[in-house]
Amino acid sequence: MAELLIKGGIVITADKDRRIIKNGSVVIDDDKIVSVGKTEEISKKFTSVGEVIDASGKIIMPGLIDTHIHHTQMLARGIADDVDLVTWIHDRILPYEAALDNDSTYLSAMLACLEMIKTGTTTAIDPGGYRMENVAKALSDSGMRGLISWASMDAFTERRTIPKEIYTTTDEAIKANEKLIQEFHRSLNDRIRVRAGIRIETNASDRLVKEINELAKKYNTGVEMHAAVAREQVEFVREKTGLPVVKWLNSLNVLGPHWLLIHMGWIDDEEVEIIKNKDVRIAHVPGASMKGAYGSGRFGKFPELISKGVTVGLGCDSSAANNSIDMFRAMWQVAALHKEVRYDPALISPEEAFEMATINAAKAVQWENQIGSIEVGKKADLIILNINRSNWIPVHDFSIIPNIVYSGDGHDIETVIIDGRIVMRNRKVLTINEDELLNKAQKAAEKVIDKSGLLDKLKSKWAIV
Ligand SMILES: [Zn+2]
Numbered sequence: 001m002a003e004l005l006i007k008g009g010i011v012i013t014a015d016k017d018r019r020i021i022k023n024g025s026v027v028i029d030d031d032k033i034v035s036v037g038k039t040e041e042i043s044k045k046f047t048s049v050g051e052v053i054d055a056s057g058k059i060i061m062p063g064l065i066d067t068h069i070h071h072t073q074m075l076a077r078g079i080a081d082d083v084d085l086v087t088w089i090h091d092r093i094l095p096y097e098a099a100l101d102n103d104s105t106y107l108s109a110m111l112a113c114l115e116m117i118k119t120g121t122t123t124a125i126d127p128g129g130y131r132m133e134n135v136a137k138a139l140s141d142s143g144m145r146g147l148i149s150w151a152s153m154d155a156f157t158e159r160r161t162i163p164k165e166i167y168t169t170t171d172e173a174i175k176a177n178e179k180l181i182q183e184f185h186r187s188l189n190d191r192i193r194v195r196a197g198i199r200i201e202t203n204a205s206d207r208l209v210k211e212i213n214e215l216a217k218k219y220n221t222g223v224e225m226h227a228a229v230a231r232e233q234v235e236f237v238r239e240k241t242g243l244p245v246v247k248w249l250n251s252l253n254v255l256g257p258h259w260l261l262i263h264m265g266w267i268d269d270e271e272v273e274i275i276k277n278k279d280v281r282i283a284h285v286p287g288a289s290m291k292g293a294y295g296s297g298r299f300g301k302f303p304e305l306i307s308k309g310v311t312v313g314l315g316c317d318s319s320a321a322n323n324s325i326d327m328f329r330a331m332w333q334v335a336a337l338h339k340e341v342r343y344d345p346a347l348i349s350p351e352e353a354f355e356m357a358t359i360n361a362a363k364a365v366q367w368e369n370q371i372g373s374i375e376v377g378k379k380a381d382l383i384i385l386n387i388n389r390s391n392w393i394p395v396h397d398f399s400i401i402p403n404i405v406y407s408g409d410g411h412d413i414e415t416v417i418i419d420g421r422i423v424m425r426n427r428k429v430l431t432i433n434e435d436e437l438l439n440k441a442q443k444a445a446e447k448v449i450d451k452s453g454l455l456d457k458l459k460s461k462w463a464i465v
Helices: 039-045 071-076 085-098 102-118 132-142 170-184 206-218 231-241 245-251 269-278 286-292 302-307 327-342 350-356 359-364 397-407 434-452
Strands: 002-012 020-029 032-038 049-054 058-062 064-066 121-125 145-152 192-200 223-227 259-263 281-284 312-314 382-386 413-418 421-425
Touching: 002 032, 002 039, 002 382, 002 397, 020 039, 020 397, 032 039, 058 397, 064 327, 064 359, 071 085, 071 102, 071 132, 071 434, 085 231, 085 434, 102 121, 102 132, 102 413, 102 421, 102 434, 121 359, 121 413, 132 145, 132 170, 132 192, 145 170, 170 192, 170 206, 192 206, 206 223, 223 245, 231 245, 245 269, 269 302, 281 359, 286 327, 302 312, 302 327, 312 327, 312 350, 312 359, 327 350, 327 397, 350 359, 350 397
Parallel strands: 002 049, 002 058, 064 121, 121 145, 145 192, 192 223, 223 259, 259 281, 281 312
Antiparallel strands: 002 020, 020 032, 058 382, 382 413, 413 421
């Protein structure tokens, strides 16, 4: 007897044929999808199930996969708005991160999990911060699926310093990565994965890049790294190595499909070819780029990368960068940004944006054999949308995916299932005490920001009376 039948909905499978099944049903047993098809046929096959969810008039779709999010930066929402990237990292975020302790890191991660579950994200790809065992605990407690890393840095200059609390040598960074991998990679029924992490190219030595890559290969996992985020990063690396970022990485003989490079708004045509030939995966983060003026839209090659078949996943970035982690906003952003900048209304279709948030996001971290689509044998990570809402009507067969991308939002999500478990039902999150968490997170954020010494820089522009 199967455990759960979701019946009578519009099933967006994101399978190979990109089928959308009207009056469709999905059957889940344990953590897996065991059947997908027309309700009529499924009802005959599965006459007895543990629980039935009626999805009539609703959409059943794969849970969204955010290819770039920072669990540990949730308490930093609002502390780094409207500043350039070097200021953002070194004057705001690193002092904030240095002020985190285990409790505040956990609360930050739980807040991320809560926002993601409430807006339909079922897998989070986090290139890391520190105290990441608290993030693993939050993923465990909330029921989320996630990939985490430890963000290594071992090279520093005067303008790119790092607080002593999170300073490491190359050896210490490698050791911290290995420990995280050993402890959590493929844990909790493979709900948590760990990759080796390099924070950003401007704080990484050649040796760190090579050894992190070796570590990833040793544990059959991948590498996460922010790269070519903004012009100054690329210029910095060119000054140091004589090469732009991708060519520098390529010269170290490390690149391959196990690499996820994040942001990547500043690459040249030859680097596009290297990425294509090496099958390197990319995380595109349009919201952070637009808000932080990174230049991904104006100078990036994302339409070219996508048209050449490079795997590009979509990400929100942290709530200190974007500042929302609702993937529906990210889908809208990516489908709109390139149209405006290139003066071409056909660039990045809603279907492409949807793929970037589901099946291509899974491919971006080599997880597509388990997640990213609704197919038999895959993990049961899916979401149910209530579309009988003012932002959805009218909806036609031709506008189901466009409505999701152009007019949908995270609050359309009614029910969320991760690894076969219902974690949100009718908008009530079952794994988190929401009121208690919000209250604790607010207090923890106030404490951390106070401790970070940033309060002097953070004054309301308008009088608070
Ligand atoms: Zn990031």
